[in-house]
Amino acid sequence: MLTKVYGSAVFGIDATTITxxxxxxIGVGxxxxxxxxxxxxxxxxxxxxxxxNNGYRIPGKRITLNMAPADLRKEGSAYDLTLAIGILIASGQIKEGNVSDFVIMGELSLDGGLHPIKGALPIAIKAKEEGFKGFILPRENAAEAAVVEGLDIYGVDSIIEVIDFFDEKAELTPLKIDSREKFYKEVEFPEFDFADVKGQESVKRCMEIAAAGxxxxxxxxxPGSGKTMLAKRLPSILPPMTLYEALETTKIHSVVGKTGNSGLMTQRPFRNPHHTISDVALVGGGSYPQPGEISLSHNGVLFLDELPEFKRSVLEVMRQPLEDREVTISRARFTITYPSSFMLVASMNPSPGGYFNDPNAPVTSSPAEMQRYLSKISGPLLDRIDIHIEVNPVPFEKLSGDAREGEASLEIRKRVTKARSIQTExxxxxxxxxxxAQMSTGQIKLYCRLDEESKQLLKEAMERLQLSARAYDRILKVARTIADLEGEYNIKASHIGEAIQYRSLDREGWLG
Structure with a gap:
């Protein structure tokens, strides 16, 4: 007897239906x-x-299973349940019923239980597009797949539940989640709050500008000046994700099995890879390509602590994704594109010893050592970083308990969200x-027009600091954001002046 059941394969962040x-x-095999x-x-x-172990068996006959399309490589253990149901139906042990209306996926344990799978959300999206009525999968993945409306999601714990469902011995209840209602009702209480940061007002101003644009x-x-502390609090002032961004982000994390039981992701991702990371782990790839850290940071923040400690080859592979906001991985038989629109936040010590031109520093470095240390970061990569800011140690008076508490993240977020709404319009x-930050050269000319005073100020800075054309564009983008935060339609000289201050590494005494 011949029967057909349906599963799905994930390539990149999209799924393909597998028949x-x-x-x-008659025979054996x-x-x-x-x-x-x-x-x-x-x-x-x-x-x-x-x-x-559940009272059924693989028949002692000739069994042929074809996974179509046959020229597309399939991988993983998520087809166990699909194959098992197909064998039971084809051998007449259970009824066929309306099996063609369902996509079935799940990894089997030896007692018939089901382990979670990867890519449940893109599979559910594809199943709905192709007109399937339901998706049967492990219960751990049900909340994630239930984000898709118009498709019945059946979370099960064991194969016997699926068998009884097709044999009409028991019913399965679809999981219903109003993803939009859940998304808009959820209130975020940030784990890390800028209210905890004492002092560092100029740096917090920079973080606000970075988040707004x-x-x-x-x-x-x-060391100890608060760089990591500040970076970890950046997501708390970013605007809340839109529903589209949440779906897109959840889709990427679903492919690598990092959504857990949470269903739709509502908080922007914050990724903090160790400096020993490889270039493939950062940008994605491998024999069977998977998203890297830059894609897992999509719509969120990628934090690279102690930037010069990363291998130069690892940092250089980020140059193109930073510009294109996507990364393309090519193999002989296929090409996969992963989105990678993230905010890069990096931190570094000014020298190998950790201190720069400080006569009271416990460890000093020679000019040659400093130059060698800073040269680990290429000029083209630094050009792609819009804001460079120096973080100075906080004095005791501000650290003491009597010091005034800093402004809360939720208050900063209100200003950031208002500036983002101007940009969205x-x-x-x-x-x-x-x-x-996404503006191209053409859009910069259109939206970043300068008056004569601003042009003259920018010209002097370009000549004195010997800035590149890319740095010129970065200054204009940052100035545009500063103007948006102040609700100004036109960019003023004060906005240009502040943006120029945020190019510390372009100044004499840093990189030569």
Missing amino acids: IEVNVD YYLVGLPDNAIKESNYRIAAALQ GHNIILIGP RFSKLENMHYN
Whole structure:
């Protein structure tokens, strides 16, 4: 008997429906074809044990299973449940019913229980697009898949529940979640709050500007000055994610199995990889490509602590994604594009010893050592970082308990959100553009026009600091954001002057 059941394969952040054809005929043998990987080839052992432990069996006949399209490589253990149901139906042990209306996915344990799978959200999105009525999957993934409206999501704990459902011995209740209502009702209480930061008013001002315009920022200062503390609080002042951003972010994390039981992600991601990370782990890739840290940071923050300690090759591979806001991974048979629109926040010590031109410093470095240390970061990469700010140690008076508490993140977020709304309206007719940091050269000319005083100020800074054309664009973008924060339509000389101050590493005495 021949039967067809349906699963799905995830490539990049999109899914492709897989038709599994099962034919049981006279003879002996078990043949699994259609470019399965080793995890799928081993599934017959898991299926045999799971069926036997639940009162069923793999028939002693010739079983041929074809995973179509046959020229597309399949990987992972998530097809166990799909293959098992196909075998039971084809061998007449359970009814076929309306199995063609469902996508079925799940990894089997030997007792018939189900382990969670990766990519449940993109699979559910594809199932809805192709007109399936329901999606049967492990219960741990049900909340994630239930984000998709118009598709019945059935979370199950074991294969026996699925068998009884098709045999009409028991009913399965679809999980219902109003993702929009849940998303808009959820109130975020940030774990890290800027109210905890005492002093550092100028740095907090920079962080506010960076958040308002989506600008990349680097913090330079000695150990203990608060660089990491400030960076961890940046997500608390970013505007809340839109529903579209939340779906897009959840989709990427679903592919690598990092959503847990939370369903829709409502907080912007904050990724903080160690400096020993490889270039493939950062940008994505591998034999079977997976999203890297820059894609997992999409719509959020990527924090690189102690930037010069990262391998130069790792930092250089970020240059193109920082500009294009996506990363393309090419292999001989396919090409995958992952979104990577993130805010880069980096921190570094000003010298190997941690202190710069400080006669009272416990450790000093020679000019040659400092130059060698700073040269680990290339000029082209620094050009792509809009804001450079020095972080100085906080004096005792401000650290003491009598000092005034800093402004809360929620108050800063209100100003940031207001500035972002101005930018959203400005770029409303442009596709995939939402904030100032995304502006191209043409848009900079259109939206960053300067008066004569501002032009003269910027000209003097360009000549004195020998800034590149990219740095020129960065200054204009930051000035545009400062103007938005103040509710100004035109960029003024004061905005240009403040933006120029945030190019510390372009000044003489840092990189030469």
